Amino acid sequence: xxxxxxxxxxxxxxxxxxxxxxxxxxxxxxxxxxxxxxxxxxxxxxxxxxxxxxxxxxxxxxxxxxxxxxxxxxxxxxxxxxxxxxxxxxxxxxxxxxxxxxxxxxxxxxxxxxxxxxxxxxxxxxxxxxxxxxxxxxxxxxxxxxxxxxxxxxxxxxxxxxxxxxxxxxxxxxxxxxxxxxxxxxxxxxxxxxxxxxxxxxxxxxxxxxxxxxxxxxxxxxxxxxxxxxxxxxxxxxxxxxxxxxxxxxxxxxxxxxxxxxxxxxxxxxxxxxxxxxxxxxxxxxxxxxxxxxxxxxxxxxxxxxxxxxxxxxxx
Numbered sequence: 001x002x003x004x005x006x007x008x009x010x011x012x013x014x015x016x017x018x019x020x021x022x023x024x025x026x027x028x029x030x031x032x033x034x035x036x037x038x039x040x041x042x043x044x045x046x047x048x049x050x051x052x053x054x055x056x057x058x059x060x061x062x063x064x065x066x067x068x069x070x071x072x073x074x075x076x077x078x079x080x081x082x083x084x085x086x087x088x089x090x091x092x093x094x095x096x097x098x099x100x101x102x103x104x105x106x107x108x109x110x111x112x113x114x115x116x117x118x119x120x121x122x123x124x125x126x127x128x129x130x131x132x133x134x135x136x137x138x139x140x141x142x143x144x145x146x147x148x149x150x151x152x153x154x155x156x157x158x159x160x161x162x163x164x165x166x167x168x169x170x171x172x173x174x175x176x177x178x179x180x181x182x183x184x185x186x187x188x189x190x191x192x193x194x195x196x197x198x199x200x201x202x203x204x205x206x207x208x209x210x211x212x213x214x215x216x217x218x219x220x221x222x223x224x225x226x227x228x229x230x231x232x233x234x235x236x237x238x239x240x241x242x243x244x245x246x247x248x249x250x251x252x253x254x255x256x257x258x259x260x261x262x263x264x265x266x267x268x269x270x271x272x273x274x275x276x277x278x279x280x281x282x283x284x285x286x287x288x289x290x291x292x293x294x295x296x297x298x299x300x301x302x303x304x305x306x307x308x309x310x311x312x313x314x315x316x
Contacts, residue, residue, distance in 0.1 A: 020289060021066060023288045024065075024066045076089075081280055082279070083283070092268065092283070092290055095267055098168055098267040103190075103253075106188075107191070110194035110198050115241070118198065119206050119234060123206070123229075125207065133199060137196035137197075140193055145189060145193060145258045149186070149189045149258070152188065153166075163181055163185045164185075166265070167182060168183075168265055205238075209236045242305050243303075245302055253295070268291070
């Protein structure tokens with residue numbers, strides 16, 4: 001088991017290194033480059049831009065700049081924002097809670113509701129409920145997330161007035177109930193697509209388990225339907241879903257970016273778009289690495305969980 005864990009950690013470290021290098025090179029080759037924000041300052045001359053580039057080390061080869069950035073990052077110094085001069089880690093930390101709150105809430109909704117729909121659809125295969133959920137899942141997967149967000153704002157905020165149209169809390173309030181009211185719409189919109197995916201995968205996993213010999217044996221032994229369902233069917237159907245949970249992290253982060261923009265939610269997704277607009281590349285690189293670390297940790301946790309449950313994985 002230790003060899004398996006060390007192998008996965010080594011692969012994760014290599015992956016993060018590749019992500020950081022590709023991201024750094026792409027941002028360095030972007031139109032305007034890191035100096036584009038300084039070039040917008042009134043009265044800025046080319047001589048002054050050259051001096052800034054020399055002071056920041058931007059006139060050196062890209063590989064040298066990357067190695068210098070990597071050395072500082074590993075030491076805990078992720079750079080300073082071009083926009084307001086604050087440390088990148090401090091800026092990301094101030095937006096991290098909002099994104100985690102939104103992602104955790106939407107994940108709980110997607111997993112609980114989606115798994116329930118998938119199990120019921122598998123048990124009632126071919127029923128009206130099964131066909132209806134299949135159609136609704138295809139619709140949810142086909143329509144962009146931002147469209148769901150705009151419709152939710154129009155219906156539940158503008159017309160019905162049930163929930164706020166955006167932001168994380170009301171100025172001057174900040175109570176738990178106020179946070180919850182602001183969280184409902186973005187969490188439901190973000191969970192919608194993942195809910196559809198979970199329901200489809202859970203339906204397939206449940207159907208695969210239902211046809212196994214051990215399920216027929218359990219029924220032949222006289223176990224109740226409830227005991228067979230929850231102890232033998234659901235428990236085994238959830239095993240492949242652990243891998244899906246790790247694979248869903250990139251989709252969840254991408255959806256959070258769109259959702260946070262639509263609902264003006266002060267999370268890392270909105271910060272990423274704002275930083276791109278200001279050519280604040282240190283913050284963009286910090287957000288890229290933070291997202292990559294989340295995805296790698298999620299997939300690593302899923303792989304290790306599967307290895308603990310299924311010994312065959314550890315023997316590969």
